[in-house]
Amino acid sequence: MLLQRVPLGIVTIWIVTMIVFAATQLLPGNAALAVLGKNATPERLAALEKQMGLDQSPVAQYWHWFSGLLQGDPGRSLVNQQTISSLTGPQVLNSAALVVTAGILGTLIGVAVGLVAAVLRDSPLDHALAATALAILSLPEFVIAIFVTVLFSTNVFHWFPAVSALPPGARPWDHVSMLVLPTIVLVIVIAPYVFRMMRAATVEALESEYGEMAGLKGLTKRQVLLRHALPNAVAPTVQAIGLNLLYLAGGIVVVESVYNYPGVGQALYQAILNKDVPTIQFLVTLLAAFYVIVNIITDVLALMATPRRRLQR
Amino acid sequence: MIEPHNPNNAGLSRRTLFRYAGTGLAAAAVASALGACDSSAGAGTTTSTSSPVKGGTLRAGLTGGGAADTLDAALPLNNIDFARGGALYNPLIGMDNDAHGVKALADLIEPSKDAMSWTIRLKDGLTFHNGKPVTADDVLFTLNRVVSNHYGGSSALTQIDMKNAQKVDKLTVKLPCFTPFSILDQALYANAYYLGIVPTDYDPNNPVGTGPFKFESFTPGQQSVFTANRDYWDTAAHVDSLVISNYTDETAQLNALQAQQVDLVNQLSAASVGVARAAGQVLVSKGGGSTPIVMRCDKPPFNDVRVRQALRLVVNRAQLNSVIFEGNATVGNDVFGLWDPDYDTSIPQREQDIDQAKSLLRQAGQSDLKITLVVGDISYGAVQTAQVFADQAKLAGVTVEIQKVTVTDFFGSNFLSWDMSIDAWYYTPYLAMASYTTTPGAPYPETHFSDEKYNSLYQQAIATTDEGARRELSHQMQLIDHNQGGYIIPQFAASIDAAGKSVGGLTASKTGLSFGNFDFKSLWVA
Numbered sequence: 001m002l003l004q005r006v007p008l009g010i011v012t013i014w015i016v017t018m019i020v021f022a023a024t025q026l027l028p029g030n031a032a033l034a035v036l037g038k039n040a041t042p043e044r045l046a047a048l049e050k051q052m053g054l055d056q057s058p059v060a061q062y063w064h065w066f067s068g069l070l071q072g073d074p075g076r077s078l079v080n081q082q083t084i085s086s087l088t089g090p091q092v093l094n095s096a097a098l099v100v101t102a103g104i105l106g107t108l109i110g111v112a113v114g115l116v117a118a119v120l121r122d123s124p125l126d127h128a129l130a131a132t133a134l135a136i137l138s139l140p141e142f143v144i145a146i147f148v149t150v151l152f153s154t155n156v157f158h159w160f161p162a163v164s165a166l167p168p169g170a171r172p173w174d175h176v177s178m179l180v181l182p183t184i185v186l187v188i189v190i191a192p193y194v195f196r197m198m199r200a201a202t203v204e205a206l207e208s209e210y211g212e213m214a215g216l217k218g219l220t221k222r223q224v225l226l227r228h229a230l231p232n233a234v235a236p237t238v239q240a241i242g243l244n245l246l247y248l249a250g251g252i253v254v255v256e257s258v259y260n261y262p263g264v265g266q267a268l269y270q271a272i273l274n275k276d277v278p279t280i281q282f283l284v285t286l287l288a289a290f291y292v293i294v295n296i297i298t299d300v301l302a303l304m305a306t307p308r309r310r311l312q313r
Numbered sequence: 314m315i316e317p318h319n320p321n322n323a324g325l326s327r328r329t330l331f332r333y334a335g336t337g338l339a340a341a342a343v344a345s346a347l348g349a350c351d352s353s354a355g356a357g358t359t360t361s362t363s364s365p366v367k368g369g370t371l372r373a374g375l376t377g378g379g380a381a382d383t384l385d386a387a388l389p390l391n392n393i394d395f396a397r398g399g400a401l402y403n404p405l406i407g408m409d410n411d412a413h414g415v416k417a418l419a420d421l422i423e424p425s426k427d428a429m430s431w432t433i434r435l436k437d438g439l440t441f442h443n444g445k446p447v448t449a450d451d452v453l454f455t456l457n458r459v460v461s462n463h464y465g466g467s468s469a470l471t472q473i474d475m476k477n478a479q480k481v482d483k484l485t486v487k488l489p490c491f492t493p494f495s496i497l498d499q500a501l502y503a504n505a506y507y508l509g510i511v512p513t514d515y516d517p518n519n520p521v522g523t524g525p526f527k528f529e530s531f532t533p534g535q536q537s538v539f540t541a542n543r544d545y546w547d548t549a550a551h552v553d554s555l556v557i558s559n560y561t562d563e564t565a566q567l568n569a570l571q572a573q574q575v576d577l578v579n580q581l582s583a584a585s586v587g588v589a590r591a592a593g594q595v596l597v598s599k600g601g602g603s604t605p606i607v608m609r610c611d612k613p614p615f616n617d618v619r620v621r622q623a624l625r626l627v628v629n630r631a632q633l634n635s636v637i638f639e640g641n642a643t644v645g646n647d648v649f650g651l652w653d654p655d656y657d658t659s660i661p662q663r664e665q666d667i668d669q670a671k672s673l674l675r676q677a678g679q680s681d682l683k684i685t686l687v688v689g690d691i692s693y694g695a696v697q698t699a700q701v702f703a704d705q706a707k708l709a710g711v712t713v714e715i716q717k718v719t720v721t722d723f724f725g726s727n728f729l730s731w732d733m734s735i736d737a738w739y740y741t742p743y744l745a746m747a748s749y750t751t752t753p754g755a756p757y758p759e760t761h762f763s764d765e766k767y768n769s770l771y772q773q774a775i776a777t778t779d780e781g782a783r784r785e786l787s788h789q790m791q792l793i794d795h796n797q798g799g800y801i802i803p804q805f806a807a808s809i810d811a812a813g814k815s816v817g818g819l820t821a822s823k824t825g826l827s828f829g830n831f832d833f834k835s836l837w838v839a
Binding site: 030036041077142163267269270273274275276 | 724
C-alpha cells in the first residue's frame with residue numbers, strides 16, 4: 001500500500017505547488033508593491049520588480065523556484081532577501097513544537113475522558129462531559145484563548161506569560177512557560193473531538209454482540225473494556241486524531257496571532273500579505289507534505305488496528 | 314487499494330503498535346509536565362516614575378510591521394520601521410513634539426535670497442556609531458542615494474538639482490534648486506523619517522547611523538534589539554537597551570502590557586483605552602496626520618465643485634471623532650497642515666448641513682448620487698471613516714458603496730487614480746503637503762486638482778523667502794482648498810498608545826507618531 005500511496009502523495013504535493021503558484025499569479029499586486037507601499041513610484045517599482053525577478057514570465061518564475069527546491073534550496077524571500085530556510089525554519093520548528101505537544105496532550109485527554117464517559121455512559125458525569133464538549137466545540141478559538149489568558153495570566157492567576165513572543169533564535173523548549181497557554185487553548189479545542197469519537201466508538205463496541213458475548217463468557221467489565229472494546233475503538237479514533245493534527249497544522253494561525261507566537265501560521269499570513277511567492281510556495285508545500293504524510297500514517301495505523309481489513313478475503 | 318498481506322509478517326502488529334505508542338506518549342507527557350516551569354510573568358509593583366532612572370531595558374510591542382520590515386534608513390514603510398529608524402538615525406532636521414521643525418544633525422539650513430539654492434552645515438564633532446566623523450560627503454551620499462534610487466524621501470527633493478550639489482567644506486553642502494524653492498526645510502523635516510544621514514560606506518545589513526541607539530540584532534517581522542549609544546551628540550538614552558517586537562494583534566498587545574511582558578504598546582483603538590488604562594498609562598497624541606477622503610476633481614461626478622462641497626457638508630465631524638477616536642482627534646476643516654504655524658485658523662469651521670448638501674446636489678443634477686469609495690486597512694481610521702461617512706451620506710440621499718481592497722491593492726497600479734478613496738498621511742506642513750499632492754509636478758496628485766490661481770499662489774509662495782508674504786499666500790491657497798479642493802478631511806487622527814506603570818518620560822507628540830516621535834531615549838523604566 002505504501003508503495004502506491006507515497007508516489008501518489010508526491011504527485012499530489014507537486015500539483016498543489018502548481019495550483020498555489022497559479023493562484024498567486026491571479027492575485028492583484030506583487031511583492032514589489034507590498035514592499036514599496038505608498039512609495040511605489042513607477043521608476044522604483046520597475047527597478048524592484050527587476051531585482052525580484054518579477055519581470056520574468058510566470059513559467060520562468062515557477063521553474064526557477066521549483067528547480068531550486070529540487071536541489072534542496074527553497075530560495076530567498078522576495079521582501080527581505082533572506083533565505084527562506086533560515087527565515088521560516090525556526091518558525092516551522094516553533095509550530096511543530098506546539099502542534100506535537102497539543103496533539104499528544106489533547107489526544108491523551110480526549111481518549112482517557114472518552115473511555116471514562118463510555119464506561120459510565122448515561123451517568124450524570126457522562127451527560128456533563130457531553131454538554132461541556134459540545135459547548136467548547138461551538139466556541140471560536142480566540143474566545144477560548146481570551147478566557148484562558150484572563151484566567152491564567154492577566155487577571156485571576158498570574159502564572160504564565162500572556163504572550164508567547166519567543167525571542168528570535170530561541171527554541172520553544174527553552175521557554176516552556178510560553179508554550180503553556182497556547183497549548184492549553186489548542187488542547188481545549190481538539191480534545192472534545194477525540195473525546196466524542198472515543199466515547200462513541202467504545203460505547204458501540206461495549207454494546208455490540210461480541211461485547212455482550214464477552215460479558216456473558218464471564219469476563220470482568222475491565223477485561224471486556226480493555227481486551228475487546230478498546231482495540232475496536234482505536235481505528236475510528238486514530239482517524240479523528242489524524243484529522244485533528246491536520247486541523248492543528250492549519251488552525252493554529254489564530255492562536256499564534258493571539259499569543260504573538262512566531263510560528264508558521266504567522267509566517268504564511270505575512271507571506272500572503274506581502275505576495276512573497278517563494279515563501280508562500282515553500283510553506284504551502286510543507287503543509288501539503290504534512291497533510292499527505294499524516295493521511296498516510298493514519299491510514300496505515302487504522303489499517304493495523306483493524307485486523308479483518310488486513311486479511312485476505 | 315488495501316494490499317492483502319500476511320499479518321504475521323507485518324513487522325508492527327496491533328499489540329506492538331499500542332505498546333510503542335503508549336510508552337512514547339507517556340514519556341512526552343511527563344517531559345512537558347516537567348518542563349512547564351521557568352520564568353514567567355509576575356505581577357510587579359507600581360513604582361514612582363517621576364524622576365529619570367538610568368539603565369534597564371525598554372521593551373516596545375509595536376504594530377504595523379511584518380516580514381517586509383527594514384532597517385534601511387531610506388526605505389521605511391510603516392510605523393515600526395520609523396520607530397527603529399528613529400533609534401538608529403538622525404535627519405538633518407526633524408520635528409519636535411509640537412510638530413515644528415527642529416534641527417538635528419544640521420546646525421544651519423538656509424536658502425539663498427532668491428531661494429535658488431540652500432546651504433546646509435552640519436554640527437561640528439558628530440560621529441557615526443563606528444566612530445567615523447559625519448561629514449558633508451555623508452550628507453551628499455545620503456541625499457544622492459535617495460534621489461538616484463527614487464526612494465521615498467525623494468519627494469522632498471524634487472526641486473533640488475542633486476547632480477550639481479556641492480561640498481563647500483568639511484561640514485557644509487550647497488544644494489542648487491531647479492526653480493526657486495524656499496520650503497526645503499519644511500520638505501526635509503516632513504520627510505525626516507526617510508532621510509536619516511548614513512555614512513558613505515553604508516551597509517543596510519549592518520546599519521550604522523548617528524542615532525541614540527546602536528544596532529544589535531534584527532529579525533524582520535519579529536524583533537529588533539538596540540543598545541544605547543553612549544557617545545550620542547544630544548542627551549543620551551536613559552535605558553541601556555531597547556527591544557522592539559512586532560505585534561499583529563491588539564489583544565496580544567494588551568495582554569502583553571497587562572502581564573508586563575512589554576513596557577510600550579502603540580496604535581490602540583479607542584475601544585481599548587479602558588483596558589490599557591487599567592494596565593498602565595494611556596498616552597493620547599493629538600496628531601496632525603489624517604485619513605482624508607480623496608475625490609478626483611477631473612472625473613465626474615467630482616469634477617463638479619458643487620458635488621465636492623455637498624459631500625463635505627454631509628460629514629458630521631464630531632460624530633466621526635467620537636466614534637473612531639473617542640473624541641480625542643482634532644476636527645478637520647478640509648485643509649491639510651494642521652500644526653503648520655501658517656495654518657489658517659480664521660477659516661470658519663465647516664459643519665454638517667444636510668439641507669445645503671441636498672440643495673447643492675440638486676443644482677448639480679445629482680440628487681440620487683451613487684458613488685464608490687475605495688478603502689484599504691492602510692491606517693487606523695481609514696476603514697472606520699469610510700463606514701461612518703457612508704452612513705452619514707445617506708441623510709443627503711447619497712449612496713456610498715464601500716469597496717474594500719487589500720493594502721497592496723490600494724497602493725497598486727490604481728493608486729493615485731481611484732475616483733474616490735481614503736488615503737492616509739502623516740503630519741506634513743501645509744506647503745510641503747501642497748508640493749506632494751495638489752500642485753503641478755507633485756508626486757502624489759491623487760485629487761487631480763488643478764487651479765491656475767492656486768498654482769500661481771504656490772509658485773509665488775515657494776519663491777519667496779519673506780515669511781510674512783509666504784504666510785499670506787499660503788492662507789489664500791488654503792481658502793481655495795477649503796472652497797474647492799478634492800480632499801475631505803473630517804479629522805486629524807489621534808494616536809492612542811499605552812505604557813506600563815513603571816515607564817517614565819512619556820510625552821505626546823503632535824506629529825501623531827507614538828511616544829513623542831518614537832523618542833525612546835527620553836523614556837525610562839523605574
